[in-house]
Amino acid sequence: MSNKTKLFAAPYCIWGAGFIIIPLIIILIYGFSDTEGHFTFINIYSIFSHVNLKALLLSMLLSVASTFLCLLIAYPLASVLAEYGRDKSPLLALLFILPMWMNSLLRTIAWQNLLEKTGLINAILLFFHLPEMMIINTPWAIILGMVYDFLPFMILPIYNILCKIDIEYKNAARDLGANGWQTFWRITWPMSLPGVLSGITMVFVPSLTTFVISDILGGGKILLIGNVIEQLFTQDNDRNAGAGLSVVMMLFIVISTMITEKYDREGSV
Amino acid sequence: MKKLIVMMLLLSLSFTLSGCGSEINADSPNALLVYNWGEYLDYDILDEFTEETGIEIIYDEYETNEIMYPKIESGAADYDLVCPSDYMIQKMIQNDLLQEMDYSKIPNISNIGKSYFESSEEFDPGNRYSLPYCWGTVGILYNRTMVDDPVDSWDILWNEKYKNNILMQDSVRDAYCVALKKLGYSCNSTDHDELEAATELLKEQKHLVQAYVVDQVRDKMIGNEAAIGVIYSGEAIYTQNENPDLEYVVPKEGTNLWIDSWVIPKSAKHVENAYKFLDFLCRAEIAKKNFDYITYSTPNEAARELIEDEEIRNSPIAFPDLSQYNNLETYDYLGDTADKYMNRLWREVKSY
Amino acid sequence: MKKYKGIKYFYSILILVFLYAPIVTLMVLSFNQSKSRSHWGGFTFEWYTTLLESSALMNAFKNTMIIALLSAFIATIFGTLACLGMNFMRKRSRAMIMGMTNIPMLNADIVTGISLMLLFIACRATMGGATVLLAHITFNIPYVILSVMPRFRQINRSIYEAALDLGATPVYAFRKVVFPDILPGIISGFTMAVTMSLDDFIITHFTKGPGFDTLSTKIYSEVKKGIKPEIYALSTIMFTVVLLLLVLVNAKPWASRHKNGGVRR
Numbered sequence: 013m014s015n016k017t018k019l020f021a022a023p024y025c026i027w028g029a030g031f032i033i034i035p036l037i038i039i040l041i042y043g044f045s046d047t048e049g050h051f052t053f054i055n056i057y058s059i060f061s062h063v064n065l066k067a068l069l070l071s072m073l074l075s076v077a078s079t080f081l082c083l084l085i086a087y088p089l090a091s092v093l094a095e096y097g098r099d100k101s102p103l104l105a106l107l108f109i110l111p112m113w114m115n116s117l118l119r120t121i122a123w124q125n126l127l128e129k130t131g132l133i134n135a136i137l138l139f140f141h142l143p144e145m146m147i148i149n150t151p152w153a154i155i156l157g158m159v160y161d162f163l164p165f166m167i168l169p170i171y172n173i174l175c176k177i178d179i180e181y182k183n184a185a186r187d188l189g190a191n192g193w194q195t196f197w198r199i200t201w202p203m204s205l206p207g208v209l210s211g212i213t214m215v216f217v218p219s220l221t222t223f224v225i226s227d228i229l230g231g232g233k234i235l236l237i238g239n240v241i242e243q244l245f246t247q248d249n250d251r252n253a254g255a256g257l258s259v260v261m262m263l264f265i266v267i268s269t270m271i272t273e274k275y276d277r278e279g280s281v
Numbered sequence: 282m283k284k285l286i287v288m289m290l291l292l293s294l295s296f297t298l299s300g301c302g303s304e305i306n307a308d309s310p311n312a313l314l315v316y317n318w319g320e321y322l323d324y325d326i327l328d329e330f331t332e333e334t335g336i337e338i339i340y341d342e343y344e345t346n347e348i349m350y351p352k353i354e355s356g357a358a359d360y361d362l363v364c365p366s367d368y369m370i371q372k373m374i375q376n377d378l379l380q381e382m383d384y385s386k387i388p389n390i391s392n393i394g395k396s397y398f399e400s401s402e403e404f405d406p407g408n409r410y411s412l413p414y415c416w417g418t419v420g421i422l423y424n425r426t427m428v429d430d431p432v433d434s435w436d437i438l439w440n441e442k443y444k445n446n447i448l449m450q451d452s453v454r455d456a457y458c459v460a461l462k463k464l465g466y467s468c469n470s471t472d473h474d475e476l477e478a479a480t481e482l483l484k485e486q487k488h489l490v491q492a493y494v495v496d497q498v499r500d501k502m503i504g505n506e507a508a509i510g511v512i513y514s515g516e517a518i519y520t521q522n523e524n525p526d527l528e529y530v531v532p533k534e535g536t537n538l539w540i541d542s543w544v545i546p547k548s549a550k551h552v553e554n555a556y557k558f559l560d561f562l563c564r565a566e567i568a569k570k571n572f573d574y575i576t577y578s579t580p581n582e583a584a585r586e587l588i589e590d591e592e593i594r595n596s597p598i599a600f601p602d603l604s605q606y607n608n609l610e611t612y613d614y615l616g617d618t619a620d621k622y623m624n625r626l627w628r629e630v631k632s633y
Numbered sequence: 634m635k636k637y638k639g640i641k642y643f644y645s646i647l648i649l650v651f652l653y654a655p656i657v658t659l660m661v662l663s664f665n666q667s668k669s670r671s672h673w674g675g676f677t678f679e680w681y682t683t684l685l686e687s688s689a690l691m692n693a694f695k696n697t698m699i700i701a702l703l704s705a706f707i708a709t710i711f712g713t714l715a716c717l718g719m720n721f722m723r724k725r726s727r728a729m730i731m732g733m734t735n736i737p738m739l740n741a742d743i744v745t746g747i748s749l750m751l752l753f754i755a756c757r758a759t760m761g762g763a764t765v766l767l768a769h770i771t772f773n774i775p776y777v778i779l780s781v782m783p784r785f786r787q788i789n790r791s792i793y794e795a796a797l798d799l800g801a802t803p804v805y806a807f808r809k810v811v812f813p814d815i816l817p818g819i820i821s822g823f824t825m826a827v828t829m830s831l832d833d834f835i836i837t838h839f840t841k842g843p844g845f846d847t848l849s850t851k852i853y854s855e856v857k858k859g860i861k862p863e864i865y866a867l868s869t870i871m872f873t874v875v876l877l878l879l880v881l882v883n884a885k886p887w888a889s890r891h892k893n894g895g896v897r898r
Contacts, residue, residue: 121852246348
């Protein structure tokens with residue numbers, strides 16, 4: 013029985029080899045070769061060109077900022093929700109992640125609507141004779157878009173883990189004389205760390221690699237690494253350079269996953 | 282629970298079946314795959330064509346020549362008709378992506394003015410691959426209530442007064458054409474110093490620019506979102522109808538004169554249908570109806586005769602007398618190396 | 634623990650406003666007669682009727698549903714079978730398969746999309762609905778595996794073996810003993826796959842072909858041409874449907890959980 017049952021995994025293994033492994037190999041082949049097919053590092057090195065490096069650094073900066081903001085906003089909210097969720101219902105938490113089911117493009121477009129020069133926010137500001145707000149097509153608008161789009165990804169894992177922390181731990185700490193801050197730093201925060209870390213990866217990776225948010229809210233004035241890669245494929249028709257930068261991007265994702273996993277392991281020890 | 286699974290199954294199946302039933306199949310001999318610019322054809326015409334011939338049209342749109350090219354080149358999409366601009370047609374001919382047209386299968390071609398074929402010779406020597414569809418210039422659209430300086434030169438796009446009120450074209454050739462012309466160079470320049478200077482100029486302009494966009498210029502100008510925008514002449518009549526404060530100007534330094542023409546890629550699978558569609562489009566009434574919708578200058582002289590409104594028929598914007606301008610230039614394909622170099626410089630501007 | 638109640642309420646409501654204000658704005662605009670985004674031109678249903686008449690948008694909607702349901706369905710079968718097989722594997726090979734499963738989960742969508750596009754180009758495949766479907770199945774399977782796998786670990790294998798000892802055929806034993814235990818995992822995997830597929834833009838953007846659009850790619854190309862009010866109408870309908878579905882799905886288990894005295898597991 014058991015030997016035959018193993019075969020049930022075969023279709024997926026074949027599928028995975030064909031549609032996960034081989035495509036990655038193709039990217040590597042393109043990334044490490046020139047248009048004639050000779051081996052080269054030039055596509056990888058192209059990350060050090062002025063434009064690409066700037067795009068990468070800007071992506072890092074914006075994604076770190078938006079991840080940090082998400083954490084700052086989501087953690088207190090998740091603890092409030094967990095407090096209520098324990099004795100009431102998870103429906104309240106659902107309310108906060110419901111926007112995730114709205115098409116993500118539409119949500120970003122909504123912000124374009126609000127922020128534009130003749131948009132709603134400026135119309136309201138104008139009505140009250142306040143100065144106009146011009147953050148559309150600036151990095152600030154992109155951070156806003158990232159925070160808005162990915163906030164539920166941060167709320168959910170933190171909420172889940174906070175719900176599981178036994179309230180008795182906190183009570184015990186309190187009984188032993190710890191004040192609120194001490195309880196938080198010594199008990200709640202370390203225990204919630206795995207949720208925080210998975211929230212961070214879930215926000216950081218998509219914001220590091222997005223090209224849609226910068227496209228819609230950046231007015232073509234801000235080039236993130238995702239935009240560079242997308243344009244190399246769809247406009248410049250330079251697959252080798254695009255694949256090379258994709259390889260670099262994957263490297264960054266691997267590194268960031270390794271860092272969070274390291275902390276995860278240390279935290280759980 | 283079992284019920285739920287059965288329901289899910291039925292749901293997915295019913296959707297799939299209904300999909301197979303009504304969807305147009307790209308492999309069917311009765312199909313035609315058309316790849317055109319955004320908002321560049323009256324959609325009613327597609328329905329009329331289907332009604333008359335029974336040929337189903339699969340219609341896709343692109344934003345710039347540069348976005349269109351990789352799709353055709355990679356062979357991932359077998360379009361039967363594409364409508365690139367002059368320089369891109371030249372590039373496609375050179376890279377052996379197009380097939381020769383048999384004009385005898387398009388009797389209504391006689392409606393197209395001879396002069397347009399003559400100017401097509403520049404990118405399609407001997408008129409073998411292309412059929413002119415629309416033509417026009419690149420110019421400035423401005424809002425009279427928001428701009429109080431005289432607008433007759435590209436310089437206005439570098440005026441600090443209009444910071445955050447300027448819309449630039451997000452397409453390499455058009456953006457560089459503006460900068461090169463302002464500097465007094467040819468918009469087909471491949472000289473590194475000249476391109477370098479144009480790049481500096483565009484970088485200098487960037488803090489004034491509200492956004493780099495393509496088709497959105499028109500809606501943003503209509504909605505008073507910006508004061509000045511770089512746009513194609515064909516949008517002038519449409520935008521003026523929607524917002525009478527708008528005015529189109531061809532700057533005195535000169536600009537680009539372009540022709541967009543239909544071509545049939547080598548990979549096309551429905552060539553006969555493509556001819557039928559082209560012949561349909563060249564019909565005077567159809568071309569006129571299309572003009573009414575897209576308002577881009579048509580090379581179809583019989584259609585122009587049908588325009589009732591004399592003001593439009595003789596409008597200097599829709600049908601300008603080209604001899605009045607002295608600096609109009611058509612884009613040439615600059616070669617792969619120059620293309621890549623320009624793309625790189627443009628990305629430098631965009632990330633500046 | 635009941636300190637600062639006011640601040641907590643205020644904070645939660647502030648975030649709720651931040652999350653819902655844009656969506657509500659879109660909904661309000663869908664009833665706005667004027668095409669302008671900043672002034673109210675009167676109430677109208679016009680955009681809803683034009684939306685229903687727009688064959689392009691309706692086609693995109695149909696494609697989206699077909700791709701989402703079909704890809705989730707196929708992914709559920711592949712994924713569940715894979716979990717079943719993996720259960721009987723040695724630790725090493727199981728870890729290898731799980732490693733492969735993690736790749737699309739961790740990788741950036743843009744890289745997944747591009748790699749699949751390059752694969753299809755290399756295979757000389759014509760892009761279209763089929764390639765999009767293949768791509769969606771590929772990124773959906775991991776979600777199924779990750780929600781079914783933990784269920785298998787909880788299964789007590791001795792019950793299954795006991796059933797075999799009592800004369801049940803393996804298939805019968807599986808159906809009666811194992812299947813009911815993993816079903817919740819399968820259902821949540823399917824739901825997650827549908828959700829991911831509905832929302833995907835980036836991977837579809839790179840793998841779609843002539844004449845094939847899902848709602849996401851259609852919306853993207855509409856944005857490039859200038860947003861039309863039909864899009865607002867569409868987003869209103871989509872959000873309302875999702876809201877209703879979630880209420881329907883959640884109302885039931887929530888009610889039953891309360892009946893059971895709030896403890897389920």
